[in-house]
Amino acid sequence: MFPSVVDDIDFAITHIIRGEDHVSNTATQICIFDILKAKVPVFAHLPLVHFRDAKISKRVGSDDIEIRHLRDIGMEPMAIKSYLARMGTSLPVEPQENHDVLVESFDIRTFNQAPIKFSLDDISRLNSRIVQCLSFDKVKDRFVQQGLECTEEFWYLIRDNVNTVEDVREWINICNSQITTAIDDKDRTFISEAKALLPDTELDEEVCKAWLQRIKETSNRSTRDVLLPLRLATTGVTTGPGLAQLLPFIGRAEVVRRLECASKGHNAS
Numbered sequence: 001m002f003p004s005v006v007d008d009i010d011f012a013i014t015h016i017i018r019g020e021d022h023v024s025n026t027a028t029q030i031c032i033f034d035i036l037k038a039k040v041p042v043f044a045h046l047p048l049v050h051f052r053d054a055k056i057s058k059r060v061g062s063d064d065i066e067i068r069h070l071r072d073i074g075m076e077p078m079a080i081k082s083y084l085a086r087m088g089t090s091l092p093v094e095p096q097e098n099h100d101v102l103v104e105s106f107d108i109r110t111f112n113q114a115p116i117k118f119s120l121d122d123i124s125r126l127n128s129r130i131v132q133c134l135s136f137d138k139v140k141d142r143f144v145q146q147g148l149e150c151t152e153e154f155w156y157l158i159r160d161n162v163n164t165v166e167d168v169r170e171w172i173n174i175c176n177s178q179i180t181t182a183i184d185d186k187d188r189t190f191i192s193e194a195k196a197l198l199p200d201t202e203l204d205e206e207v208c209k210a211w212l213q214r215i216k217e218t219s220n221r222s223t224r225d226v227l228l229p230l231r232l233a234t235t236g237v238t239t240g241p242g243l244a245q246l247l248p249f250i251g252r253a254e255v256v257r258r259l260e261c262a263s264k265g266h267n268a269s
Helices: 002-010 020-035 067-072 077-086 099-105 120-131 136-145 152-161 165-176 185-197 205-219 223-235 243-250 252-264
Strands: 015-019 042-046 049-051
Touching: 002 020, 015 020, 020 042, 077 099, 077 120, 136 152, 136 165, 152 165, 152 243, 165 243, 185 205, 185 223, 185 252, 205 223, 205 243, 223 243, 223 252, 243 252
Parallel strands: 015 042
Antiparallel strands: none
16 A cells, blocks of 8 residues: 555656545555655545446456457447446447547546446447448448458448448348348248349349339238348348348349249248
């Protein structure tokens, strides 16, 4: 305890912010400052951070909350910083584009007294919001580094459907690979009829819009009952960008193959 006070004096420390488990040390340290005739720093004690019902310490932690792990799973630096700067405070935890807002709004008086719960889900939600606002100029070099061929048009198409920049790889695979698809047996005839209505021309957004409208008119199905089985048959997933915009990236030949496989109950692989 004495050496730490000497260090604080030597480095002219003005504020000491630490966990509430150090409250019992504070009075003794203040006495040491007084005895050494040094200016007493401002002390603040914050609630401890908990993760999965246990407080985080040097002995109790998890690989899941290591910065290395967060980086490996695609968490953006500003998502992590935005969360750490606001968790446990009365301030809204929102994604920030730079440090300035976090620095300017920091006020130790906003911290609550209740234990702080560290949530990976909260960071992930922040990360999604940050990634979905990134311009192509901010991610294009990262695509090159990761060996991903992603055009500006494709990025803006799928951006709202990714949680991390790395998720782009999944959408590239959906468009360029022979994916596995499966649909309900009751939709096979519908898919076969939809394939028969597909124009012979190469696909673009307008062609696909006209095709989808034609399917809806001839099938007497709701928009949802048209789009969901078609999306499953052509992409293998239930959500994503608009089909009229996405299908041209898959290409007519591959769309036909996937529709054929789905209508016959075969995997598109």
